[in-house]
Amino acid sequence: MKIMPWALPLAAWILAPLMLGIINRVKAFFAGRRGPSVWQLYYDLFKLLRKASVYSRSTSPVIRVGPAVVLACMILATLLLPWGGLAAPTTFTGDIILLAYLLGLARFATVLAALDTGSSFEGMGASREVQFAALAEPSFFLGMLVLVLHFGFSGLSNMVAGISLETWQTSGVLLILVACSWFVLLLAENCRIPVDDPNTHLELTMIHEVMVLDYGGPDLAYVLYAASLKMWIFAALVVNLLVPMRSLAPWLQAPVFLAGIVLVMVLVGIVESIVARLRLQQVPKILIGSALLSLIALIVRLVG
Secondary structure, eight states: OOOOTTHHHHHHHHHHHHHHHHHHHHHHHHHTOOOOOTTHHHHHHHHHHTSOOOOOTTOOHHHHHHHHHHHHHHHHHHTTOOBTTBOOSSOOTTHHHHHHHHHHHHHHHHHHHHHHTTOHHHHHHHHHHHHHHHHHHHHHHHHHHHHHHHHOSSOHHHHHHTOOHHHHHHHHHHHHHHHHHHHHHHHHHTTOTTTOOTTOOOTTTOSHHHHTTTOOTHHHHHHHHHHHHHHHHHHHHHHHHHOOGGGSOHHHHHHHHHHHHHHHHHHHHHHHHHSOOOOTTTHHHHHHHHHHHHHHHHHHHHHO
16 A cells, blocks of 8 residues: 555644643543543634634734744644655755754744743743753754764655664664654653643743743644644654664554654653653753763764
8 A cells, every 4th residue: 555645744734633632641641530632632723713813012913923934834844754664745855954944943933923022921931942942952953963974964754764673783772862862852842841841830930831822812723733743743753763664564654653653642641740840950951961862872873
């Protein structure tokens, strides 16, 4: 059975909100509760889309454009993601650089919109977001450099397609180090515990949530949906590193990839259930540690 390349991002667009539902159900299980439905985010998105957005008279069009820019960046980023041996619908030399810049542009739009409100509260969140992003991005770029040196600068789909059982036998340590680094990056970039708590409303600890406090209606729906797509993107990168899907039959690769995404979400839920949120002063330590994992992988690749 041949899977059309455009089916890959389409599945991501449809299934991405389901991932947050899986995380919440895992956390509810550890807390001894039933928890919300795994479809809860779908209900919330439809409800928000039926409402109207409200803007302060002191804001400019920047805050109105911000959610659309963020969502567009995430949608375009999913077009660059392969599913193991199944190539992305858009692939070219250097596409991984475009992926990094799309993520950066989305962050820039979010920060700019937060500053446009003129609120010192949201400005505080924007400042924290930029500070922690500067510490988190080296993990991503160092991990990319390891893959480029190992597989060649031939496009993300070709690099991922080169991961097989033979690759794991010779370079498994590199893949594990980069995958662990990118898993910490997943937690940081998606505002998950122990870096941030998406459910908190305590001023002194909020990072991402404070930047979107002024949004409502369709704008908030765009922000929430874009956040689920961003979670999918980072989970897909981790799964592509850890699962040698090139060694599987083509018809098995898509189901195994989706199972890997679910397992990553379950792992995120477990981490959030057994680990406490770090104090803000401690967050840079975990981000620097994540970058060091990728740096160690790079040193091993250069020396080995």
